[in-house]
Amino acid sequence: MSYQNLDSFRDPEVAKTLSGLIAESCQSPMRIMEVCGTHTVSIFRNGIRDMLPEDITLVSGPGCPVCVTDQKEIDDFIQLARKKNVILATFGDLMRVPGTQSSLQKQRAQGRKVKVVYSAFDALTLAAQNPKKKIVFCGVGFETTAPTVGACILEADRQGLKNFFIYSAHKTVPPALDALMSMDTVIDGFMMPGHVSVIIGADAYLPLVEKFSIPCAIAGFEPNDILASILTLVQQKEAGESKLENTYSRAVSPVGNKKAREVMEQVFDRVDASWRGLGVIPGSGLSIREEYERFDASKAFELPPARSAAPKGCICGAILTGKKIPPQCPKYKIECTPTDPLGPCMVSSEGTCAAYYRYHGAITKVY
Amino acid sequence: MKDQSILLDHGSGGKLSNELINSILMPAFDNAILEAQEDGAIIPVNQGRLAFSTDTFVVDPIFFPGGNIGDLAVHGTVNDVAMCGGVPQYLSVGLIIEEGFEISQLKIIVASMAKAAAAAGVRIVTGDTKVVPKGACDKIFINTSGFGFIPDEINLSASLAKPGDRIILSGNMADHGVTILTQRESLEFDAPIQSDSAALNTMTAAMLKAAPGIHVLRDPTRGGVGTTLCEIAKKSNIGMKIREKDLPVDQSVMGVCDLLGLDPLYVANEGKLLAIVPPEQAEAALEACKQDVHGKKARFIGEVVADHPGQVVMQTAIGGARMVDMLTGEQLPRIC
Numbered sequence: 001m002s003y004q005n006l007d008s009f010r011d012p013e014v015a016k017t018l019s020g021l022i023a024e025s026c027q028s029p030m031r032i033m034e035v036c037g038t039h040t041v042s043i044f045r046n047g048i049r050d051m052l053p054e055d056i057t058l059v060s061g062p063g064c065p066v067c068v069t070d071q072k073e074i075d076d077f078i079q080l081a082r083k084k085n086v087i088l089a090t091f092g093d094l095m096r097v098p099g100t101q102s103s104l105q106k107q108r109a110q111g112r113k114v115k116v117v118y119s120a121f122d123a124l125t126l127a128a129q130n131p132k133k134k135i136v137f138c139g140v141g142f143e144t145t146a147p148t149v150g151a152c153i154l155e156a157d158r159q160g161l162k163n164f165f166i167y168s169a170h171k172t173v174p175p176a177l178d179a180l181m182s183m184d185t186v187i188d189g190f191m192m193p194g195h196v197s198v199i200i201g202a203d204a205y206l207p208l209v210e211k212f213s214i215p216c217a218i219a220g221f222e223p224n225d226i227l228a229s230i231l232t233l234v235q236q237k238e239a240g241e242s243k244l245e246n247t248y249s250r251a252v253s254p255v256g257n258k259k260a261r262e263v264m265e266q267v268f269d270r271v272d273a274s275w276r277g278l279g280v281i282p283g284s285g286l287s288i289r290e291e292y293e294r295f296d297a298s299k300a301f302e303l304p305p306a307r308s309a310a311p312k313g314c315i316c317g318a319i320l321t322g323k324k325i326p327p328q329c330p331k332y333k334i335e336c337t338p339t340d341p342l343g344p345c346m347v348s349s350e351g352t353c354a355a356y357y358r359y360h361g362a363i364t365k366v367y
Numbered sequence: 368m369k370d371q372s373i374l375l376d377h378g379s380g381g382k383l384s385n386e387l388i389n390s391i392l393m394p395a396f397d398n399a400i401l402e403a404q405e406d407g408a409i410i411p412v413n414q415g416r417l418a419f420s421t422d423t424f425v426v427d428p429i430f431f432p433g434g435n436i437g438d439l440a441v442h443g444t445v446n447d448v449a450m451c452g453g454v455p456q457y458l459s460v461g462l463i464i465e466e467g468f469e470i471s472q473l474k475i476i477v478a479s480m481a482k483a484a485a486a487a488g489v490r491i492v493t494g495d496t497k498v499v500p501k502g503a504c505d506k507i508f509i510n511t512s513g514f515g516f517i518p519d520e521i522n523l524s525a526s527l528a529k530p531g532d533r534i535i536l537s538g539n540m541a542d543h544g545v546t547i548l549t550q551r552e553s554l555e556f557d558a559p560i561q562s563d564s565a566a567l568n569t570m571t572a573a574m575l576k577a578a579p580g581i582h583v584l585r586d587p588t589r590g591g592v593g594t595t596l597c598e599i600a601k602k603s604n605i606g607m608k609i610r611e612k613d614l615p616v617d618q619s620v621m622g623v624c625d626l627l628g629l630d631p632l633y634v635a636n637e638g639k640l641l642a643i644v645p646p647e648q649a650e651a652a653l654e655a656c657k658q659d660v661h662g663k664k665a666r667f668i669g670e671v672v673a674d675h676p677g678q679v680v681m682q683t684a685i686g687g688a689r690m691v692d693m694l695t696g697e698q699l700p701r702i703c
């Protein structure tokens with residue numbers, strides 16, 4: 001299918017054709033995991049569930065970087081915000097995430113310097129503007145964000161900045177999918193994240209497809225991108241095939257963005273990382289290499305071991321692995337709401353619980 | 368006035384306060400009721416119903432493309448009175464100024480308040496100025512209160528929407544909120560985005576004249592169009608269906624929203640209104656709205672229905688359906 005411009009990715013006629021083909025092709029129940037939180041939100045916002053046959057179940061995966069951030073990492077951010085002379089720079093999404101005792105939002109209300117930024121480079125600017133303060137950036141994100149943060153470290157190095165630090169809680173997607181497939185989850189196909197794929201390239205998923213024989217499709221974020229990827233997943237399953245289809249080839253190449261990957265390799269080492277809900281996944285984290293150690297907040301500041309405990313009763317783990325959906329959580333909408341969240345999945349703009357809270361209702365197929 | 372910035376003494380009630388009031392505020396808000404300089408404004412009243420509203424403006428940055436905290440403070444309160452069906456007439460102004468604030472900036476703000484008030488046909492008849500120590504407030508906060516009388520035949524309330532009513536939105540969503548966000552965070556975008564801050568009382572008067580049976584008028588400020596519709600649906604205990612393809616959003620604003628993961632449906636507006644109008648007067652109301660300078664892009668965005676009371680459902684552009692819920696907390700830009 002070729003598209004002329006962005007409008008065609010939202011064209012209702014194309015959408016109708018695609019959903020018709022999906023309904024025709026789908027002969028048996030299928031569980032598709034949309035790995036990326038942006039997909040989850042787009043699916044809800046565009047009312048895509050409403051256009052799919054009942055046999056298709058969409059479950060959300062571990063693709064919201066805020067949601068998979070370990071409780072210990074959140075607690076460390078809070079500890080850093082409490083340090084004297086520190087300005088903690090963070091993406092907005094992290095502000096309300098509850099740590100074991102507090103949140104960054106609460107810390108800010110108590111007068112700590114916590115600043116919402118839109119890029120790690122904003123934090124770098126802060127460092128240059130406030131030479132007497134120590135600027136710590138909360139490095140949370142996948143392959144999409146890590147290269148920019150890496151570039152920032154290189155720039156800080158070039159400028160000789162001594163007051164700029166990164167706490168790297170970055171994670172990489174392919175090892176998490178591998179771990180997920182090795183658990184007792186039932187997933188019949190993966191909708192792969194568009195933005196991450198732009199960086200790592202389509203080929204990065206080939207080992208997964210081979211190892212687990214599972215249909216995979218890389219999808220863009222427009223509604224018709226998503227429908228097209230669902231169509232290929234359904235067709236693959238019905239044909240007994242498992243391959244990698246790139247339905248987002250206008251942005252994703254087989255090899256990805258080489259330059260971004262090089263920066264990432266230059267600045268970070270691959271380490272084991274702890275994911276909320278998934279546990280420790282080998283080689284899935286990025287820590288700052290020895291060479292750039294002086295920018296590493298986890299080494300520059302003393303962080304006594306936080307007594308981290310995941311919020312009681314929160315089933316984020318089951319949500320992030322696609323075993324459960326938010327309405328199955330006893331706390332959902334009762335004790336856990338976006339303004340008073342128990343887990344990060346209810347806070348992040350890409351969190352599954354937040355998406356359900358905002359968009360999911362009893363009403364579908366009314367018009 | 369020799370000093371170029373605000374001193375604590377400017378709020379002392381003494382000589383400097385007087386100087387500030389007489390040299391900056393009085394000439395700007397120039398009118399006989401204010402000049403009487405009583406402890407309060409003495410206003411002749413007719414009988415009838417009075418619409419009365421107050422709001423405090425703490426916007427950061429205080430200057431933004433399309434306006435500043437001063438005209439915003441006038442527009443905001445004028446609109447609140449107008450949405451009640453009142454014809455806004457008088458405003459009060461409370462200024463809380465941070466020590467050290469530049470007087471030249473104050474002059475600009477006060478001048479735009481005066482200009483906005485004159486354009487809206489309202490008079491600023493009483494006020495108050497306080498100066499607080501540096502750090503106790505952020506540059507300048509402005510409170511405005513306003514009132515106006517409601518014509519006898521007009522009866523507006525968020526609880527009056529009825530099935531069959533049509534929903535009008537007077538123009539593009541999200542202009543103000545996105546402007547403030549991009550300014551505040553110095554996000555640089557090529558596209559010129561500007562706040563829609565404007566007084567809508569001329570528009571409401573024209574609409575009410577053309578369609579006196581309008582059930583609800585609301586300005587979808589914080590929380591945006593989405594939250595305002597939900598509030599009306601709950602208060603009136605009716606359902607609403609809106610169509611995404613009919614929701615007007617400027618292309619550049621949409622671009623910023625896409626980039627930051629914001630839903631324009633929940634972003635603040637300062638110069639837009641929603642009208643819920645009985646079907647037989649709907650066309651007349653829309654036409655009147657379109658005739659106003661601020662309503663050129665007005666259109667029907669949906670209907671009030673008897674189904675699913677209390678809930679707003681949107682038909683999406685690609686033909687799906689989804690719930691529209693109230694905004695909870697502030698929208699925080701996404702991470703990737």
Ligand code: SF4
Nearest residue numbers: 314315329336343353
């Ligand atoms: S609804 Fe709240 S408590 Fe339940 S899984 Fe989601 S975030 Fe955790």
